[in-house]
Amino acid sequence: MEVKVMTNVLAKNDAIAADLQRLFKEKNIFVFNLLGSPGAGKTSLLEATLKELAEDYSLAVIEGDLYTAKDAERIHKLGIPVLQINTVGGCHLDAKMIEDALSELDLDKLDMIIIENVGNLVCPAEFAIGEAMKVTVLSVTEGEDKPLKYPLIFKESKAVLLNKVDLLPYIPFDKEKAITDIKNLNPTASLFEVSCTAKTGLTEWTDWLKTQIDAVRKG
16 A cells, blocks of 8 residues: 555656656756755855856756755855745655746746755655756765665766865765766766865866756757
């Protein structure tokens, strides 16, 4: 019985997600789902990304969090349209939440929407929310074992960002093992080593994003 219930939940979610994907494609909007653990540095990375892209593209952000609006407040200070979704204890965003939030955005004026999901390496990987792709942030402070402990999220991601690499000299993190495990799980994933503090690797990441946005804008 539990399996059937879960199947029904996912089927309903996937149907809404498919409709959202079609809508975004019609509007030529590139949408990605930003995933990672609490403290992985998703919001700092998001801030750095928005600062780099805001001059050339029309952007919006949807923030998912359990209870607070702290991350959305950080994005708002950049002058970027941002919507907050509080899941009130739920461990992920779902497609219906995104569908409901879109009424607050002028989709005809946007080039990209970034959806920062709830901090979690499990649940968000299972729920499509209309995105063109998933992007996972893995901080070196989390340990190199995370790709093998949580393989689905790395298998599902089009890109993986190894974040806070400026801390590598100070913590016991086997970078080569982490990279090898990620590549074994997902050989086609684009991999970026970044640090928002040291501002390293960010240009490669944002250049890659520009390629994705431009491809969608062309239709």
